């Protein structure tokens with residue numbers, strides 16, 4: 109049996125592959141869906157008469173904020189429409205609390221900590237490291253965070269300032285948080301402190317490619333739990349129109365809204381209102397956005413299906429994999445501590461995979477098990493080669509075969 113694996117490895121090596129499946133980016137055919145945006149004609153003023161070519165409207169033009177309000181199901185007064193990056197809004201939220209949170213800015217706390225469900229998004233961990241905020245990992249279960257661990261962790265100190273989650277199609281393992289999970293999280297977090305911040309990166313809010321369990325709109329759960337002032341939700345069109353060329357939205361309230369306004373006022377006079385207008389003219393309403401996302405799904409789903417087909421070929425004893433119904437990633441969890449070895453072997457075959465460990469704070473996966481796969485940004489033929497290489501390397505590492 110091992111002889112066959114060795115032969116497969118060697119014949120893949122002869123192919124001199126050069127394939128990168130490290131990042132979850134839309135492929136060219138997905139970007140083409142939004143080409144209409146490039147030369148769309150727009151007026152020079154917003155619907156309430158603001159000149160889009162000049163400074164003004166620091167929190168976004170009214171029609172973009174209306175779209176954000178529909179998308180996030182939050183009242184328009186709670187919505188800010190920003191530049192092209194939701195990650196920037198998340199960063200600005202952390203920064204504003206770091207500098208100005210009341211009664212104590214996070215910078216003045218001895219050891220501020222944010223709870224991060226794992227596996228998680230590498231850039232979230234990088235961001236927290238920038239601030240010297242400790243990212244405290246807790247496990248993710250199928251329907252959201254492990255609430256028991258969350259509760260226990262909160263008992264261990266008073267420097268927890270918040271939690272940072274991707275509540276739908278979580279990056280990278282695809283979990284969908286249930287409404288019950290969110291409600292309990294709100295109850296435990298707000299009992300811990302009425303300053304505890306619930307920070308939601310809703311990057312994959314409308315990115316289903318297979319039937320997905322229903323979620324109540326997040327902001328509705330927030331309202332029912334009465335935690336509007338301690339919640340921030342961000343999202344963007346980076347994977348709806350153009351990566352880094354969309355627009356972003358935030359929903360928040362009370363002192364959290366005041367804080368973000370304060371920090372943004374110093375930092376940026378206003379967002380790019382012309383791009384906001386282009387997007388509003390292009391989509392007009394949320395139904396059209398959902399229709400557009402169905403076209404993305406038609407392009408993305410076959411790639412995930414290819415990935416699943418190959419992962420299914422692996423002997424069960426080697427590990428297990430997530431089967432997300434949306435988003436951009438699959439995780440493979442090796443049963444032995446060989447994730448780094450698999451990534452290294454793939455590199456040897458010319459297939460680049462996100463470094464093992466990067467889905468954990470400080471790049472430290474205690475079990476050396478989790479591997480993130482991003483199947484969207486390659487052609488189907490390349491993906492077949494990449495997946496073939498991946499499963500071969502998993503077998504080589506699992507069975508300890510000398511290559």
Ligand SMILES: Cc1ncc(COP(=O)(O)O)c(C=O)c1O
Pocket residue numbers: 132192193194195196229274279309311343344345346351352356
């Ligand atoms: C969870 C998550 N948040 C944010 C982003 C980046 O979003 P944006 O381009 O809006 O900053 C990504 C991109 O991969 C992501 O996976």
